[in-house]
Amino acid sequence: MEFSKTCPCGTQKPYRECCGPFHRGDRVAPTAEALMRSRYSAFATGNVEYLMATHHPSKRALDERARLAQTCQDTSWLWLDVVDTHNGTAGDTEGVVEFIAKFSSGSQLGMLHERSRFVKEGDRWFYLDGVQNDGKLRGRNDPCWCQSGKKYKKCHGRK
Numbered sequence: 263m264e265f266s267k268t269c270p271c272g273t274q275k276p277y278r279e280c281c282g283p284f285h286r287g288d289r290v291a292p293t294a295e296a297l298m299r300s301r302y303s304a305f306a307t308g309n310v311e312y313l314m315a316t317h318h319p320s321k322r323a324l325d326e327r328a329r330l331a332q333t334c335q336d337t338s339w340l341w342l343d344v345v346d347t348h349n350g351t352a353g354d355t356e357g358v359v360e361f362i363a364k365f366s367s368g369s370q371l372g373m374l375h376e377r378s379r380f381v382k383e384g385d386r387w388f389y390l391d392g393v394q395n396d397g398k399l400r401g402r403n404d405p406c407w408c409q410s411g412k413k414y415k416k417c418h419g420r421k
Contacts, residue, residue, distance in 0.1 A: 294350025294357030
């Protein structure tokens with residue numbers, strides 16, 4: 263990626279100062295949100311090696327590298343909005359980051375709305391997994407899509 267460009271993660275900082283140091287291995291992401299943003303930037307820049315290195319080893323599929331490479335090739339990431347974070351600070355060992363990312367794939371535009379779980383082992387954050395909003399309409403008393411255990415009206419339905 264060109265070093266004078268704004269980072270894809272949405273901070274409005276130059277890539278070389280924002281996610282670039284994480285991608286180059288000069289620094290590790292200090293928080294779950296920083297890791298999520300740097301992973302988004304890695305998808306946007308096609309950095310499959312970073313995506314592999316920051317995905318928790320216990321959650322990697324055998325075909326993970328090939329699947330990520332195909333996703334990076336087929337998808338243009340357009341915009342990221344971090345909706346919410348829960349824990350995931352430098353002093354935590356677990357964190358959740360909810361985000362919405364807009365993308366295009368071929369002639370189709372799409373949106374990914376996910377609550378991602380992260381875990382910190384030693385001094386490194388890893389992506390564990392995420393729950394995606396399936397886009398289905400929910401009644402106020404239905405369980406929330408994010409699997410919080412709350413009713414939709416008490417969770418994401420109130421926003």
